[in-house]
Amino acid sequence: MAITTRRDLGRLAIGAAAGGAAGVFPASAQGANPLRIGFAMALSGGLAGNGRATLLAYQIWAAEVNARGGILGRPVQLVFYDDQTTPGLVPGIYTKLMDVDRVDLVTSPYATAMIAPSMPVVMQRNMCFVTLFGAGVNEAFKYDRHFNMNITGDNMKETYAKGYFDVAAKLPTPPRSAAILAVDNEFAQKAAESARFHARQRGLRVVYDRSYPPTTVDFTPTVRAIQSARPDVAFIASYPPDSSGILRAASELRFAPPLFGGGMIGPQLAAFQAQFGPILNNLVNWDVYSPEPTMNFPGVAEFQEKYRAQAQREQTDVLGNYIPPYAYAQMQVLEQSLQRVGRVDQAALAADMHAQEFDTIVGKFRFSASGEWAEPRNLFVQFQNIRDGDLEKYKRPGTKVILAPETLKSGELRAPYGPAGA
């Protein structure tokens, strides 16, 4: 039989006192502990272009927050792993982040294909989850602690392409036909579905409607087939390598419909803008940010200055006009919620995010019940006045003129696409 000595009782008493003190003075017990935010990010592979730009934006945010004394008295620490743009790696990374690294908070990888595999793991652990540029990820999961930094909002089918067809309605000659081409991936197919919906709603005859695999090398026959259908409006939903091929083919074949563009990912990026120069003239394309006077939100100019000073060294997009402001704002969402709630409590943070408005460098917004932006803000910009590939003009108004939505409009439509309309 074990005998309890006075020494044992003394140790027990000291232990209880220390534990009690930690409970009474939680701040002093945690003061040295960083607030750890964990995530996977595409630092290599096909999505690394935006992934690395996102990481730089997060690092800028973390440095600013720590310079101000951290959040809730705790310095912010980013804990991240490269998901290599490989969806299969994502569940393992988030399991490690939460179970081994024991981070306080998690945010998502970049883009739908990488966010979706992270959801089950995050949901199992009831974490509040702010995602970056997913498209309809929560439609199937219906997770009430999911919040998405993406301007597409709920019901992408009805909202995504609306602005594009609103712009089409302003063509000098009313459009009667539309062509739709989309890469075989989730985001582009949803964009194409929206284009189809709006074309039919407005009585446009769809004269070409096809998909293509991401491995397509030569787009000449496809663009020629679209050209032979003579559409008034051509809506393309593509990713950067394909957007290059499609625009190059359009230029070579002198394909110049009254309205050309749509949901091409690529023209938002500096490398693309440098290469294609005047080929972009009069392209009307989906975007998320343009340095127009109507989007001069507080803090965005200062952020971009810091980002651009470091982008070259970090080998990321040198302009930062696409994902980076939204990545920074994603962290602002976490920061503002934490400040209001006052503690790391996943349920309380989620409730706060559902209830409150956020004021960030990309403007003010609220989240809907499904965690998307309550008010979608799909921009459609037109490239105008481009004579070369110099990138300085993309830092100023007048190059990516906002045509839709009306609340942010900063210029007028020019038609047709291409040199004839420049």
Next chain:
Amino acid sequence: MHPDLVLLLNGVVSGLLLGGLYAIAASGLAISFGMLDIVNIAHPALMVASAFAVVAVGTWLGLDPLLVAVLLAPLFYVLGTGIYAAYHHFFERRGDEALQGLAFFFGIMFIVEVGLVMAFGPEQRFLDPPYAFVTWRLGEIDVPLRMLVPLLLAAVVVGSLLLWLRSSFTGLAIAAVAQDAEALRLMAVDPVRVKRLAFGISVALGAVAGGALVVVQPVEPTSGQIFIGRVFAICIMGGMGSLPGCVAAALLFGVVENVTASFAGPSWSPAVAFGWLLLVLAVRPQGLFGRTA
């Protein structure tokens, strides 16, 4: 001219032009995989590595990307001989070339891709020669020079290589080592040395293909992945070890892809193109120009 006929003619012409790119990309593999039985799955990645080198050097010196690719080819030849030396030492001489050798080349592929991301970043890189934005119009047919010039380069490079393989002692030795390495050894020719030389040539061809790739499209570290299936299919369809077969198969592949894209849509192109591979192999199991056992 009837619009469908115009589409067909342009589909065939653009397919031949695309086939030129495929031919120069697959020609190196025709040597390493077709002749030496080395499953060099890293070949497209090495091609992309050359493309990045071409962009860097070409931008610095202000030279045409194809010229830079030809100038860099000897360096890639040396790299290729080094890769083969390692492969032979660790796998081939032990008889482990089947699975372990394949894993070795997978490893090289990933190292090259990640190395390119770390060295250059993940952004697309480009180096457009002056003719990249020029299109010749021959009646109803459009011929963009960015596609024509790689086809012409493929013709010159592969033609020169074929001539050398058939007329020089070393070229004949490479063909011989593909047939019977032991018999070659009995003739006092070291088959390992010949294979090392041949593998170096295959990587050098990949380097030239990298220059062609830069002319056709911007490149990023993972650009090689879309070529893996195609280049192996072309080598097999053309007949293992046959350079003329490789070129013919590449042109056929390009035409089938583009004509399908013109009329049925681009999502059908891979299925139809690879379907042609199965058809060719069903009729001629040894490939278009391959020899029966």
